[in-house]
Amino acid sequence: xxxxxxxxxxxxxxxxxxxxxxxxxxxxxxxxxxxxxxxxxxxxxxxxxxxxxxxxxxxxxxxxxxxxxxxxxxxxxxxxxxxxxxxxxxxxxxxxxxxxxxxxxxxxxxxxxxxxxxxxxxxxxxxxxxxxxxxxxxxxxxxxxxxxxxxxxxx
Amino acid sequence: xxxxxxxxxxxxxxxxxxxxxxxxxxxxxxxxxxxxxxxxxxxxxxxxxxxxxxxxxxxxxxxxxxxxxxxxxxxxxxxxxxxxxxxxxxxxxxxxxxxxxxxxxxxxxxxxxxxxxxxxxxxxxxxxxxxxxxxxxxxxxxxxxxxxxxxxxxxxxxxxxxxxxxxxxxxxxxxxxxxxxxxxxxxxxxxxxxxxxxxxxxxxxxxxxxxxxxxxxxxxxxxxxxxxxxxxxxxxxxxxxxxxxxxxxxxxxxxxxxxxxxxxxxxxxxxxxxxxxxxxxxxxxxxxx
Numbered sequence: 400x401x402x403x404x405x406x407x408x409x410x411x412x413x414x415x416x417x418x419x420x421x422x423x424x425x426x427x428x429x430x431x432x433x434x435x436x437x438x439x440x441x442x443x444x445x446x447x448x449x450x451x452x453x454x455x456x457x458x459x460x461x462x463x464x465x466x467x468x469x470x471x472x473x474x475x476x477x478x479x480x481x482x483x484x485x486x487x488x489x490x491x492x493x494x495x496x497x498x499x500x501x502x503x504x505x506x507x508x509x510x511x512x513x514x515x516x517x518x519x520x521x522x523x524x525x526x527x528x529x530x531x532x533x534x535x536x537x538x539x540x541x542x543x544x545x546x547x548x549x550x551x552x553x554x
Numbered sequence: 555x556x557x558x559x560x561x562x563x564x565x566x567x568x569x570x571x572x573x574x575x576x577x578x579x580x581x582x583x584x585x586x587x588x589x590x591x592x593x594x595x596x597x598x599x600x601x602x603x604x605x606x607x608x609x610x611x612x613x614x615x616x617x618x619x620x621x622x623x624x625x626x627x628x629x630x631x632x633x634x635x636x637x638x639x640x641x642x643x644x645x646x647x648x649x650x651x652x653x654x655x656x657x658x659x660x661x662x663x664x665x666x667x668x669x670x671x672x673x674x675x676x677x678x679x680x681x682x683x684x685x686x687x688x689x690x691x692x693x694x695x696x697x698x699x700x701x702x703x704x705x706x707x708x709x710x711x712x713x714x715x716x717x718x719x720x721x722x723x724x725x726x727x728x729x730x731x732x733x734x735x736x737x738x739x740x741x742x743x744x745x746x747x748x749x750x751x752x753x754x755x756x757x758x759x760x761x762x763x764x765x766x767x768x769x770x771x772x773x774x775x776x777x778x779x780x781x782x783x784x785x786x787x788x789x790x791x792x793x794x795x796x797x798x799x800x801x802x803x804x805x806x807x808x809x810x811x812x813x814x815x816x817x818x819x820x821x822x823x824x825x826x827x828x829x830x831x832x833x834x835x836x837x838x839x840x841x842x843x
Contacts, residue, residue, distance in 0.1 A: 401568045420617065421565030423604065443605050444668050456645070457667045462601050466571050467619065506667060527752050528667035 405469045409434065410478030418465040425449045425460035428475060436476035436501045440530075447529030450502035451475045457509040457528065476501035484508045487546035488539075495533035503529050507543045517547060565607045573619045577701045577728065580618055584724045585703065587616030596620055596726045598641045599673040601664075602680045612681070626675070626728050635697070635731040640675025644687070647674060653732060655741040656690040659760050662745040663687065665752045675727045679719050685779045688715060689743070689760035689771040692781040694736035699729035717778035739764050742836045746825050748816050756817045757825050761833045768839045770830075775822055776809035784808070789830070789840075796840055800830045 401420045406413055409432060416431045425442075428434045428451070437460050440448030444462040451460045452474040479485055484507045487493070494500045503526075510517055510525045517525070522543055531539065570592065574580040580596070587594035592615035597603045600619065606612040620626055626641030629650050636652055644660040648669070651657045663686055664672060677687040691698075691711050698714050700707045702725030711730075714720050719727060745758040755774040762769045767790050773779035788802035804827060811819035834840055 401570055403571065419564060420569050420571040421567065421607070423564055426564050442608065444601060444664070447665075447667060450667060456670045458670060459667055462604055462668065462671050464571075464600065464604070466573075467600065467621070524661075525666045528665040 403466050405466060407432075407465065407468055407473060408471065409473045410475060416465065420464065420466055422465045423461050424451070424458075424463040424465050424468050424473075427465040428460065428473070434475045434477050437505075438498055438501060440499075440502075445530070446499070447502045447506065448499050450505045450529065452478075452505055452509055455509065455512060457506045457525075459528075474505070476505055479504070479508060482508060483546040483549045484511060484542070487542040487549065491538050491542040491545060493535055493538040493542040494531075495535055499529060499531045499533075503531065503539055507539075507546065510543065511546055515547065522547075565604065566610060567607070567613055567615075569614050570616045571619065572616070573622045575622055577623060577625060577706070580620060580623065580726065581701060581703055581724055583616070583618050587618075588724065590616075592616040594618060597676060598626065599643065599671045599676040601668060601672050602676060602682060606681060620675075620726060620728075621673075623728065628729070631734065632731075634734050636734060636737060637699075637729050637731045638674060639729055640673065640678070640727045642674050644669035644672050644674065644677070653690065653694075653737050655693070655736075655739075655743060655760060655762060656687070658741070658743040659690050659745075659758070660687050662743070662755075662758065674730070679721070679727055683718075683777050683779075684754060684758070684773045685718070686745075686755070686758050686773045688719075688779050689758065689773060689781075690741075690762075691715075691730055691732065692771040692779070693741075693760055693762040693769045694732045694739075697731040698727060699731060700725050701728050702726070717780070736762070736764065740837055742833055744829055744832060746829065754816060756822060757829060759826075759829045759833060761837060763837055763839060768834070768837065770833065772826070774816075775807065775811060775826060777812060778809065780808055782806060782808045789834075792840055796831075796834060799840065800827060800834075803830060 404417045437451050438448040440446035442461045444459050449460040450457050453471050572583045584594045594616040595614040596618045598620045621641050626639040628639045630637045648657050696711045697708050739762050741762040743760040746756045757774040760771050771781040784806035785803045789799050813819040
């Protein structure tokens with residue numbers, strides 16, 4: 400058993416954890432830090448349910464080991480509070496069962512921050528990283544566009 | 555139940571994890587682990603390490619993470635060459651967009667979020683045989699910069715890439731260098747999938763025109779990506795009709811055609827034939843004056 404004691408910056412808090420080399424970041428934030436917003440789905444980088452933010456970019460936390468995340472700024476769905484994208488998801492009822500929602504929101508939140516002027520093709524490209532088995536795609540797209548509009552400085 | 559859950563979100567084997575800070579340290583770590591029979595491996599993005607490791611298709615007792623090497627993160631123009639670090643993520647390459655053909659090809663690999671973790675070197679050196687990021691480098695006669703027990707080596711891609719990058723034991727790819735004149739050459743990159751807009755290809759084709767000659771490189775047709783001089787010879791023979799050129803090119807495929815769940819070999823051939831037509835049309839190649 401290869402153990403590492405590392406410091407992770409999660410939601411602006413410094414956390415000390417002891418992890419195995421092969422522990423995914425998803426496992427660590429859920430089971431060690433109790434942040435269960437990021438969801439285990441495919442565990443293979445396909446579905447996006449475990450998406451979090453690392454240094455401002457979306458990241459599938461099943462595709463990252465905890466040891467790789469040392470020194471990075473990690474944000475999980477628990478780190479968001481009344482952001483435009485959260486309000487937009489509620490406003491447009493952009494979910495059914497809700498399992499994929501944290502992943503979509505984290506991806507959408509990153510999109511708004513990194514590409515505030517995203518056009519339709521950029522929105523589509525980013526959203527293709529996540530899967531919604533309830534097929535709420537239309538509502539999700541509306542929510543993202545609503546949040547993008549809301550995010551733009553008023554002229 | 556708890557144990558089962560744990561197994562599903564971590565790799566099923568233990569290993570030492572190293573993140574070297576210098577080119578030499580990486581090689582030394584590899585050699586030391588090799589002497590201890592730990593089956594060392596290098597990685598950078600680690601996406602394939604995690605996805606294949608999870609299902610026991612990759613194993614190591616010593617993982618050497620190259621992403622801390624600053625030489626692997628550069629984007630730099632130097633003496634007529636564009637030098638790209640092998641540890642750049644595909645997203646970083648897309649955002650910089652200094653090599654539009656590479657941007658266009660890599661934008662179709664996996665999905666946007668995953669491309670924030672997948673690296674250029676990892677895609678080229680990976681076990682999963684599509685290795686689409688190598689296609690533009692094959693077309694642009696790029697130079698591959700490798701580090702190993704014998705120091706730094708620079709080799710033309712056509713010497714060192716045959717189906718896969720032929721690294722010596724303990725070697726790793728750190729940079730690729732491409733002559734600037736290739737960066738502005740007319741190009742097209744097309745990825746055809748069985749369905750949807752993310753995922754593995756039926757066929758990915760990249761093409762570029764240099765000195766009035768068409769160059770093509772293909773992934774997903776055989777069990778390896780390739781650029782074939784014979785196929786290009788057929789496509790560039792303007793003495794014959796466009797249909798005959800493509801027919802002759804199809805007769806020069808350098809290996810058995812894949813026949814799998816993504817598509818039958820006959821279907822792949824059909825797709826390739828149409829792709830070659832699309833490439834010639836898009837690049838206006840071979841049109842009579």
